[in-house]
Amino acid sequence: MSGTTQKRTLTALKRFIVSKTAAMILLFILLSAAFAIISKGIFIKPKNLVNILSSMAISAFLTEGVALLMISGKLDLSTGASGTLCGMFLAYILRAGFPLIPALVVTIVLGAVIGFINALVVNSMDIAPFIATLATSSVMTGFIYLIANKKTIDVSNPVLKYYGKGMLFDYVPVSALVAFAAMVVIGIILHKTEFGRNIYLVGGNPTAAMLAGVNPKKMSYILFSTCGFFSALAGITLVSRLQSASITGISAQRFQGITAAVLGGISFGGGSGGMAGAFVGLLILSTFSNGLTVIGVSPHWQNVASGLLLLFALTLDVLNEKRITNTVA
Amino acid sequence: MSEYLEFQGISKAYPGVQALSDISFRAEAGRVLALLGENGAGKSTLLKILSGDIRPDAGGIVISGEEMSFPTPRDAILAGVSVIYQERQLVPLLSVMENIFPGALPKTALGIDKNRLRAEAKAVIGKFGLPIDPDEPVGRLSVAYQQMVEIMKAYTRNSRIIAFDEPTAPLTDTETDILFRLIGDLKAEGKIIIYVSHRMAEIFKITDDVVVLKDGKFVKAMRTQDTDERALIQAMVGRDIGDTYSNLSRNEEYGDVLLEVRGLCTDALDDVSFSLRRGEVLGLAGLVGAGRTEVVRAIFGADAIEAGEIIFEGKQVRFTEPRDAIRAGIALCPEDRKEQGLILSRSVRENVTMPVLSKLKKGLFNMFLDRDAENRLTQEVIDQFTIRTPSINKIARELSGGNQQKVILGRWTNEKVSTKLLILDEPTKGIDVATKAEIYQMVCDFAKAGFAVIFISSELTEVINVSDRIIVMHNGHITGEVMRQEATEENVLALAMLD
Ligand SMILES: Nc1ncnc2c1ncn2[C@@H]1O[C@H](COP(=O)(O)OP(=O)(O)OP(=O)(O)O)[C@@H](O)[C@H]1O
Ligand SMILES: [Mg+2]
Numbered sequence: 001m002s003g004t005t006q007k008r009t010l011t012a013l014k015r016f017i018v019s020k021t022a023a024m025i026l027l028f029i030l031l032s033a034a035f036a037i038i039s040k041g042i043f044i045k046p047k048n049l050v051n052i053l054s055s056m057a058i059s060a061f062l063t064e065g066v067a068l069l070m071i072s073g074k075l076d077l078s079t080g081a082s083g084t085l086c087g088m089f090l091a092y093i094l095r096a097g098f099p100l101i102p103a104l105v106v107t108i109v110l111g112a113v114i115g116f117i118n119a120l121v122v123n124s125m126d127i128a129p130f131i132a133t134l135a136t137s138s139v140m141t142g143f144i145y146l147i148a149n150k151k152t153i154d155v156s157n158p159v160l161k162y163y164g165k166g167m168l169f170d171y172v173p174v175s176a177l178v179a180f181a182a183m184v185v186i187g188i189i190l191h192k193t194e195f196g197r198n199i200y201l202v203g204g205n206p207t208a209a210m211l212a213g214v215n216p217k218k219m220s221y222i223l224f225s226t227c228g229f230f231s232a233l234a235g236i237t238l239v240s241r242l243q244s245a246s247i248t249g250i251s252a253q254r255f256q257g258i259t260a261a262v263l264g265g266i267s268f269g270g271g272s273g274g275m276a277g278a279f280v281g282l283l284i285l286s287t288f289s290n291g292l293t294v295i296g297v298s299p300h301w302q303n304v305a306s307g308l309l310l311l312f313a314l315t316l317d318v319l320n321e322k323r324i325t326n327t328v329a
Numbered sequence: 330m331s332e333y334l335e336f337q338g339i340s341k342a343y344p345g346v347q348a349l350s351d352i353s354f355r356a357e358a359g360r361v362l363a364l365l366g367e368n369g370a371g372k373s374t375l376l377k378i379l380s381g382d383i384r385p386d387a388g389g390i391v392i393s394g395e396e397m398s399f400p401t402p403r404d405a406i407l408a409g410v411s412v413i414y415q416e417r418q419l420v421p422l423l424s425v426m427e428n429i430f431p432g433a434l435p436k437t438a439l440g441i442d443k444n445r446l447r448a449e450a451k452a453v454i455g456k457f458g459l460p461i462d463p464d465e466p467v468g469r470l471s472v473a474y475q476q477m478v479e480i481m482k483a484y485t486r487n488s489r490i491i492a493f494d495e496p497t498a499p500l501t502d503t504e505t506d507i508l509f510r511l512i513g514d515l516k517a518e519g520k521i522i523i524y525v526s527h528r529m530a531e532i533f534k535i536t537d538d539v540v541v542l543k544d545g546k547f548v549k550a551m552r553t554q555d556t557d558e559r560a561l562i563q564a565m566v567g568r569d570i571g572d573t574y575s576n577l578s579r580n581e582e583y584g585d586v587l588l589e590v591r592g593l594c595t596d597a598l599d600d601v602s603f604s605l606r607r608g609e610v611l612g613l614a615g616l617v618g619a620g621r622t623e624v625v626r627a628i629f630g631a632d633a634i635e636a637g638e639i640i641f642e643g644k645q646v647r648f649t650e651p652r653d654a655i656r657a658g659i660a661l662c663p664e665d666r667k668e669q670g671l672i673l674s675r676s677v678r679e680n681v682t683m684p685v686l687s688k689l690k691k692g693l694f695n696m697f698l699d700r701d702a703e704n705r706l707t708q709e710v711i712d713q714f715t716i717r718t719p720s721i722n723k724i725a726r727e728l729s730g731g732n733q734q735k736v737i738l739g740r741w742t743n744e745k746v747s748t749k750l751l752i753l754d755e756p757t758k759g760i761d762v763a764t765k766a767e768i769y770q771m772v773c774d775f776a777k778a779g780f781a782v783i784f785i786s787s788e789l790t791e792v793i794n795v796s797d798r799i800i801v802m803h804n805g806h807i808t809g810e811v812m813r814q815e816a817t818e819e820n821v822l823a824l825a826m827l828d
Contacts, residue, residue: 192697194686201683204672211631211663211670212683212740213652271674 021265024280028287035291043294046171053176054241056286058234058250060179062257063264064186065115065230067278069223070261071190072216073203073270074122075129076224078137079231080254082114084247085140087235091153091245100159108232114140115228119221144247152246155239164240175237180279182230187275199223203270255310260285262313285309332358332393334379334490334521339388341374341545343727345719348374349545352388356538358489361512361522363532363553365565366542367761368731369717372525373415375542376492379523380412381405392490411483415494415525415730415759416667417475419482421468426450428467429481453481457507472499472665473617480508484515491515492523495730497531498758501617501787502822509535527731527761528788529558541565566763573766574794580776583608586640587781588750590628593637597623599806601637605750610772610782612796614789615825620805621785622664625752629661630654642749655684658749660741662756664785666730670737673726677718678707680725680736685745710739714764730759742771751775752783757791769795789818801825 035043042048062079069076090107094100114136121132166174190196198219201209206216234253239245264281266273288309292302334356341349349371356362364372377383379390381399390397392408399405405412419428426446450463461474470478476499483491493512497505512535515522524536532539533553541548541564548564563569584607593601598620605611613621626632628639630648639646641657648654651661663669671680682689682703689706691699707721714735718728725733738756741748753772757765772782772795786792792799793816801809801824809824 194690194698197679197683197686197698200675201672201679204674205668207669208663208672209683211629211651211661213655214683215650215652269674271672 021277021280024263024265024277024284028280028284031284031287031291035287035295039291039294043291048290048294050167050171050173052286052290054173055290056282057173057175057179058237059253059256059260059285060176060183060282061230061234061237062250062253063260063278063282064179064182064257064275065227066257067261067264067266067273067275068186068190068199069129069227070258070266070268071203071270071273072199072219072223073206074220074223075258075268076115076118076133076227077130077254077258078114078118078133078140079227079234079257080249080251081137081140081144082111082228083231083235083238084249084251085114085144085235086111086232087239087249088144088148088153088245088247090236090239091155092147094155094157095153100157104236107236108229111228111230111232111235112225113228114231115225116221118228119224122224123217123220141251144249148245148247150247152244154244156243160236160240161243164237164243175240179233179237182233183275183279190274200271203272205271255306256285259306259310259313262310262317267317281313332489332519332521334393334523335391336375336379337389337391339375339378339385339390341371341378341383341385345723346717347545349378349385349542352542352545352547354540354547354550356490356521356523358521359516359519360537361516361524361535362538362540363536364523364525364540364542365532365561366548367565367763368735368759369544369729370542370565371545372542373494373729374545376412376414376494376523376525379405379410379490379492381410382412406486406488409487409489410492411486411488411490412492413479413483413494413496415498417472417479419467419475419478422466424464424466425454425461425470425478426463428478429453429463429485431482453485457481457511459504459507471617473501473504476500477504477507480511484511488520490521490523492525494525495527495759496524497526497528499787502789503616505531527759527765529561529762530790532561533558543567562762565761570763570766573762573769576766577769577773577795578777579773579797580608580610584779587642588628589638589640590624591638591640593624593627593639594635595623595627595632596635597632597805598627599804601802601805601807603800603807603810605781605783607749607779607781608776610776610784610795610797612792612799613783613785613802614792614799614821615802617787618804619802619825621802622754623805624802625661625754625783625785628654629659629752631661655746658747659752660684660746660748660750661752662737662741662754664754664758666733666737666758671725671733673724675725676722677711677716677725677728677736678703678721681707681710681740681743682745684740685743688745706743706745710736710743713743714739714767731761731764734759735764738768742775748780750781750783752785754785755787756784757786757788765791789821793818793821801827803827 066076066079086107089110090103093103118133118136121127121136122129163174168174168177198214201214202216202219210216234250238250260281261278263284264273264277266278289302289306292305337353339349339352352375366372378385381402381404397408429450430446447463454461454463457477459477467475467478476496480496496508512522526532536553539553540550543565586604587607589604591602601624615621623632627634630651630653634647686698689699689702691697704721716732716735725736757768772784775782784792784796797813799811799816799821800807801821803825808827811820
């Protein structure tokens with residue numbers, strides 16, 4: 001018995017060594033070392049590490065929603081817009097005198113409803129998710145400009161402030177803690193529950209999954225809504241941190257979820273990857289953008305660099321898919 | 330001296346399996362050589378080495394005295410080798426003609442010369458005598474015609490060595506006859522032909538030599554005329570399995586009506602009515618496109634129903650999705666394992682347990698999947714069907730074709746699926762002889778336990794011998810019904826062609 005367990009851990013270990021996750025961890029270490037050297041140590045100062053951690057909260061939420069969708073073989077490009085819209089909405093209703101808890105609940109529900117509408121567009125008109133969500137994204141961006149009127153709306157709420165800027169034990173940003181906890185919960189759902197398994201099955205082969213009693217349409221409604229839910233959380237987190245909502249909102253981070261997921265081994269083909277990988281992808285992404293800032297690269301070049309990083313992730317994904325289809329039995 | 334192809338000491342290992350070890354034999358020009366063996370014996374692996382798709386760990390290939398090495402598929406094609414794979418390799422969105430002549434498209438100044446391409450494709454299709462439109466996208470053809478396009482593609486390359494890996498698995502008798510006529514022509518032209526199939530009758534019909542593999546090892550080589558079916562099976566399986574059909578222990582007692590279908594119409598079906606009793610095995614026969622698959626898909630809730638009634642266990646039902654049908658106790662084992670059956674990128678375990686996950690749970694509120702129960706169930710399925718896999722966590726894509734099919738069968742027949750009506754659509758496609766016999770017995774046992782089976786197969790002998798009653802279809806409607814005792818290949822075929 002222990003022999004088989006030992007063998008199992010051995011093969012698991014072997015698989016891990018050749019896996020993409022391992023390669024990405026290596027990339028992460030190399031990146032960190034490079035930044036540490038170039039910045040003459042500033043990069044690894046505790047204060048900066050805390051900075052990285054807090055910057056991860058928003059992209060973690062975005063990654064969580066998008067990763068689930070991607071594993072199921074779908075995609076959402078509207079997370080930036082829906083998160084921004086939700087943040088803006090929260091600021092408005094708080095200003096209008098809504099108590100905090102109901103305001104948060106309504107905002108999160110709004111996010112989920114936006115996701116549901118995305119699913120509706122994708123399913124009822126049978127449009128490719130990336131086109132459908134691109135369209136809904138621009139509709140939402142339009143709305144944001146209409147409501148906001150180019151103004152920034154201040155929000156002052158002690159609870160939100162604690163959530164957005166507070167630290168636990170001086171070093172752990174509260175929002176990042178919440179985001180990581182969500183990641184752990186999602187990881188457990190993916191690997192230990194029937195719902196999680198069904199996400200993989202649908203992503204791997206929707207026809208076969210349907211014939212085995214999983215409803216891919218229903219799954220897509222749930223997962224798009226979940227993605228909207230997490231976009232709302234990302235939007236709320238930004239508002240809490242800045243204590244204001246603006247028209248740009250989280251739109252600068254709109255591709256971070258996808259980049260982190262793809263870097264973490266979640267392929268566009270669906271049916272593979274998981275939260276551990278996504279977390280590593282997230283680490284790389286955050287280290288990368290923080291490192292660039294620390295060593296003084298201008299924001300425009302940072303944009304160029306993040307684009308290149310996404311391109312790199314996509315190339316990896318395409319190469320990997322090719323390798324698999326070439327070895328079809 | 331005439332041409333020949335020789336494998337010399339070929340070995341190939343995959344993680345956890347020695348797929349081939351030290352295989353040597355020779356195939357002569359102007360003869361058809363049958364490559365036989367159980368599921369997972371290594372036949373496809375050997376052909377993939379021949380086509381340059383994978384590289385052997387050891388050994389080499391010699392063609393007419395010349396040592397060959399095929400680092401890429403292109404090298405093999407240039408050396409005059411064509412391998413027609415078990416799994417189709419066509420590009421579904423491209424037209425038939427573009428698939429037949431990939432890479433060799435005639436060009437004009439403005440690009441591809443469509444007219445010439447069409448004319449050339451028409452000539453080939455004409456030679457095969459098939460009603461296929463050269464402009465049709467391949468993805469829209471039936472599986473049988475897709476397979477024929479695959480064969481045309483190899484044929485037009487004018488190769489000196491042609492290998493077929495289970496070419497008849499998706500074909501019905503009509504197309505099979507066309508293929509055999511063609512293989513006869515190729516043989517007369519002096520080509521070297523290798524032929525893999527699990528259908529024993531075919532082996533005796535068209536092959537001259539036989540090579541048997543078992544567990545990746547060479548067992549024996551002989552002339553087809555010097556052996557018989559029983560001896561061949563014994564060499565493949567390692568024991569005598571006797572006569573498949575007469576040894577079946579069948580169910581004799583029927584219960585009440587389990588399923589009744591009245592006036593079923595869909596966009597592919599026209600007024601289909603029949604009923605099925607508990608304990609009965611009902612065969613559905615017909616040519617490709619007769620509507621057999623459409624009938625069972627409609628019952629299962631996978632296709633939309635336009636009119637008609639379905640009564641299951643005395644209650645009128647109309648399932649809107651397969652999930653409801655499964656809950657009611659119906660299982661459908663679909664015909665195309667790659668498209669509809671398997672999730673290729675997931676493990677054997679996940680593929681087996683997918684319809685019964687709700688019964689494999691534990692913990693607080695039964696929230697979590699019970700991994701141990703999943704493992705046990707998968708192991709039982711592996712044992713029952715002797716699925717050749719080094720582990721329950723192996724990715725389905727890496728199993729041999731027949732073993733993949735067994736995974737799907739195991740998914741729908743294990744103890745956890747409380748199935749009352751089992752629908753098998755081409756269940757023995759790509760399955761070796763010994764396992765076929767086990768599947769037939771399983772069908773009979775299922776009937777004996779008081780359940781019912783709908784059995785679809787394009788192999789006439791099989792439907793006739795396994796089913797208690799056979800319904801024959803043509804063009805979306807039922808053309809007749811025969812009991813097993815009266816059924817012959819002739820009268821079933823006559824009904825299948827009736828309008
Ligand atoms: N890509 C792969 N990765 C890992 N193992 C593989 C791969 N391809 C084949 N195998 C293993 O090699 C063995 C031989 O497989 P092969 O496909 O050659 O069998 P086969 O004789 O063609 O069987 P069938 O009659 O079922 O088609 C099997 O155990 C299979 O699991
Ligand atoms: Mg094979």
